[in-house]
Amino acid sequence: MSESRKRQRPDDYFGDWKQREALAEGMIPLVGSLAREKNVKSYIYGKSLVNQSVLDIMRAHRYVRQIEENEISEFETFPIVTELASLNLGPAHIDIGRMAVNYYDRGQGQGLSVEEYVRREVADLIDATDKPVDQPVDVVLYGFGRIGRLMARILIDKTDGGAGLRLRAVVTRRGSAPNDLLKRASLLRRDSVHGAFNGTIRVDEERQSFVANGNEVRVIYADDPSTIDYTAYGIHNAIVVDNTGVWRDEAGLSQHLKSKGVAKVILTAPGKGSLKNVVAGINNHLIEDTDTIISAASCTTNAIAPPLKCVDERFGIAAGHVETVHAYTNDQNLIDNYHKAERRGRSAALNMVITETGAAKAVGKVLPHLDGLLSGNAIRVPTPNVSMAILNLTLKTATTRDEMNAFMHEMALHSSLRKQIDYSNSPEVVSSDFVGSRHACIYDAQATIVNGHQAVLYLWYDNEFGYSCQVHRILEQMAGIRYKTYPKEK
Numbered sequence: 001m002s003e004s005r006k007r008q009r010p011d012d013y014f015g016d017w018k019q020r021e022a023l024a025e026g027m028i029p030l031v032g033s034l035a036r037e038k039n040v041k042s043y044i045y046g047k048s049l050v051n052q053s054v055l056d057i058m059r060a061h062r063y064v065r066q067i068e069e070n071e072i073s074e075f076e077t078f079p080i081v082t083e084l085a086s087l088n089l090g091p092a093h094i095d096i097g098r099m100a101v102n103y104y105d106r107g108q109g110q111g112l113s114v115e116e117y118v119r120r121e122v123a124d125l126i127d128a129t130d131k132p133v134d135q136p137v138d139v140v141l142y143g144f145g146r147i148g149r150l151m152a153r154i155l156i157d158k159t160d161g162g163a164g165l166r167l168r169a170v171v172t173r174r175g176s177a178p179n180d181l182l183k184r185a186s187l188l189r190r191d192s193v194h195g196a197f198n199g200t201i202r203v204d205e206e207r208q209s210f211v212a213n214g215n216e217v218r219v220i221y222a223d224d225p226s227t228i229d230y231t232a233y234g235i236h237n238a239i240v241v242d243n244t245g246v247w248r249d250e251a252g253l254s255q256h257l258k259s260k261g262v263a264k265v266i267l268t269a270p271g272k273g274s275l276k277n278v279v280a281g282i283n284n285h286l287i288e289d290t291d292t293i294i295s296a297a298s299c300t301t302n303a304i305a306p307p308l309k310c311v312d313e314r315f316g317i318a319a320g321h322v323e324t325v326h327a328y329t330n331d332q333n334l335i336d337n338y339h340k341a342e343r344r345g346r347s348a349a350l351n352m353v354i355t356e357t358g359a360a361k362a363v364g365k366v367l368p369h370l371d372g373l374l375s376g377n378a379i380r381v382p383t384p385n386v387s388m389a390i391l392n393l394t395l396k397t398a399t400t401r402d403e404m405n406a407f408m409h410e411m412a413l414h415s416s417l418r419k420q421i422d423y424s425n426s427p428e429v430v431s432s433d434f435v436g437s438r439h440a441c442i443y444d445a446q447a448t449i450v451n452g453h454q455a456v457l458y459l460w461y462d463n464e465f466g467y468s469c470q471v472h473r474i475l476e477q478m479a480g481i482r483y484k485t486y487p488k489e490k
Contacts, residue, residue, distance in 0.1 A: 023074035024057040030085040035160045038089050039132070041483075042081065044072075044097030046418060051157065051198065064097055066425070067413045068105070076100045083118040090128030091163065092484040099487050122486055130484075132164055137479040138235045141170040142225060142256065143243035145330065147268050149188050150468040151241055153197065156212045158472070164481050167217055168235045171228065174221040181219055185210040193385045193435060194465060230261030237263040239478055241471065245269040253293050264292050264478055268471050270362050271295025277365040279305045280473035281420040281440070287477055296474050297366060299467035300324050300359035300378075303441040303459055304389050305366045306420040310411045311457070312370065315404075316396030318453075322360040322376040326387040327431075327463055328353075332380060344380075353380040359389075385464050386431040389441070391457040401450040404457075408443045419473070424460070437462045438469040 010016035027049065034040040035050045042049040044060040045067055052060070057074075064072040080096045080103075099121060102108040109117045119126070139155060141148045148170065155167040170184075177183055182203055188210070189197045199213040209218045218233045230238055240256045242265060247253045249272040256265045271277050277297045278284050282305045287294060296302070304322055311317060328348035332339070339345030343353050360376025405425075412423035422439040427446045434442055440461060447458035461467075 020058065020061075020074040021054060023078045024054045024061075027057055027074070027078060027081050028052075028054070030081050034081075034085055034089070037161065039091035039161045039163050040084070040089050041093050041160065042084075043093065043095045044077070045095065045413075047097075049096075050160065060097070064101070066423075068101055070101075070105060072097060072100055072104075076104055079114045080118055083115045084122070087119070087122070087125075088127050089122065089125050090130055090484070091132050092122070092125055092486060094122070094486045102487055121488075125484060125486070128484075132481045132483050133479060136162055136164065136166045137481070138168045138230075138238035138261075139165050139475065140168060140230065140235065140238045140240045140262070141243060142240050143245075144170045144172045144184060144187075145243060146464055147468055147471070148241075148243040149191070150194065150465055151243065151268075151471060152188060152212070152217070153194075154468055154472050156215050157198065159213070159215055165475065165479060167215055168238065169218040169220050169230065169233060171220045171222050171225070173223060180221075181205060181208065181210070184219060188212065224255070226255040226258040228259045230259060233261075235261045237261070239264045239266060239475060241266045241268060241475065243268045248275075248295070249273045250275050250293055257292060265294070266471065266475060266478060267293070267295040268467075269295065270298045270301065270358060277301070277362060278474055279366050279420075279440075280470045280477075281306060281417050282309055283366050284474060284477055287474070289480070291478070294474065294478060296467075296471045297362060298359055299461065299463040300326070300357060300387070300389060301362045301366060302420075302467055302470045303387075303461035303463075304359060304391065305363055306417050306440055307391065307408065307411075307443060307457060307459060308363060308370060308374075309367055310408065310415075310417065310421070311391075311393065311395070311404075311455070312367070314397075314407055315399055315455075317370060317373060318394045318396050320374045320391060320393040322357070322363075322374055323390045323392070324357050324359065324376070324378040324387060325390070326357070326378050326380050327383045327385050328380050348380060349382050351382070354378070355380055383431060385462060386434050387461055387463045388431070389459040389461065391455075391459065393455045393457065395453045395455055398452040399450060399455070401448050404450050404455060405445045405448055408445070408457075412443055420470070429460075431460065434460045434462055435465070437466045439466055440470050441466070 031042045031049045047060040077096050077100045103117050185203050189201050201212045203210050209216050222228050253265050256262050275295050277295045279297050279302050332344050332348035335347045355378050357376050357378035360374040364371030409423050412421040420440040422442040424442050425445045442460040444458040449456040
């Protein structure tokens with residue numbers, strides 16, 4: 001990295017802060033209009049700037065220091081955003097942080113002004129008429145529990161101009177309360193783990209719907225997925241995201257396809273039988289246009305598959321054991337009570353509970369060459385969200401802790417898996433620090449243990465939100481949504 005680009009320590013910290021704060025504030029309407037009017041979504045090293053506060057934008061700038069070991073400031077990104085907003089652009093995802101580093105630090109501007117550089121980088125996007133998808137794709141959430149509500153938040157947050165995925169309905173069983181609709185909306189509005197909904201929600205009792213940030217979402221009460229006529233609600237060719245886990249094989253999930261208005265189904269749980277288990281970034285290339293039912297695997301499989309793939313390709317994996325330290329889930333009891341599974345009947349809030357996990361075995365469906373090489377177990381612990389996977393691996397090629405960390409740093413920040421793997425080098429982080437992470441896992445470099453052919457890797461993962469983001473990535477692919485991304489990979 002260029003030493004010359006590191007910003008000098010300001011003479012007046014507060015004055016410098018106010019200037020950068022003003023620039024971040026000025027970005028908000030520009031980023032908003034790009035997303036709303038042109039379907040252009042702005043990022044800083046993968047962190048979205050859409051619908052973010054001034055401080056969120058400033059934190060995103062600061063985050064770059066962890067990746068590039070160098071400063072990036074609002075003084076550098078603001079001219080880029082300004083120029084992008086002035087152009088007639090087609091839909092795209094643009095990482096203005098990477099563009100700024102390429103221009104100021106890596107000399108890719110080649111004597112051009114910022115404006116000239118930006119126009120050169122997005123030349124094929126100017127006046128482009130290509131759309132990420134021919135028309136908006138309807139989405140139905142079947143089940144409105146933890147994953148269902150987080151999927152709703154993600155879909156609503158990413159509606160932007162409305163040209164991609166549109167959440168049109170949720171399906172659930174009618175509760176016993178007379179104000180069931182209000183209660184469903186309230187659970188979306190408030191969340192003890194993930195905080196308040198980012199926006200406004202109103203309930204329309206007459207239409208049996210709620211309106212979230214302008215998105216009207218019909219609430220359909222049903223017990224049988226095959227009997228629903230979605231076309232009666234104006235829903236056509238929808239993708240149903242089944243969050244119930246009641247049906248996990250092709251025969252059971254095919255019931256959704258019998259409903260009028262349904263085209264495809266995604267299961268947010270490990271699929272059984274011949275059903276394709278897909279992890280975004282790993283084997284999503286297996287999804288074909290003709291596929292109508294796909295499993296997005298489990299949260300743990302999504303967490304461990306990306307680092308396992310990386311480590312296996314670089315060092316080779318001879319054998320391994322996966323131990324998950326997992327947040328408790330809704331299928332456990334708050335206090336001791338009957339449960340069909342061993343140990344799970346004991347109080348989730350008071351005990352560590354040893355139980356099974358199928359994630360290690362499921363990896364074999366996602367990475368077939370690792371089938372049979374991994375064992376697994378799980379410990380449920382008294383925390384409501386964020387889990388940890390501990391990979392105890394026997395490597396074919398000996399390595400060191402520093403080499404392993406450097407390799408995973410590169411994979412997390414600069415490889416095609418940077419949306420799946422995040423990297424932490426802090427000695428102070430704990431589980432709650434990763435609530436809301438959009439990555440499938442976060443590699444904890446400080447915890448890494450390596451002794452020749454033996455390596456122990458620690459991976460944090462938000463088993464609710466991070467997993468839901470992975471499901472959304474599969475959902476976009478199933479919908480046929482393809483965005484151009486900038487800067488282009490060299």
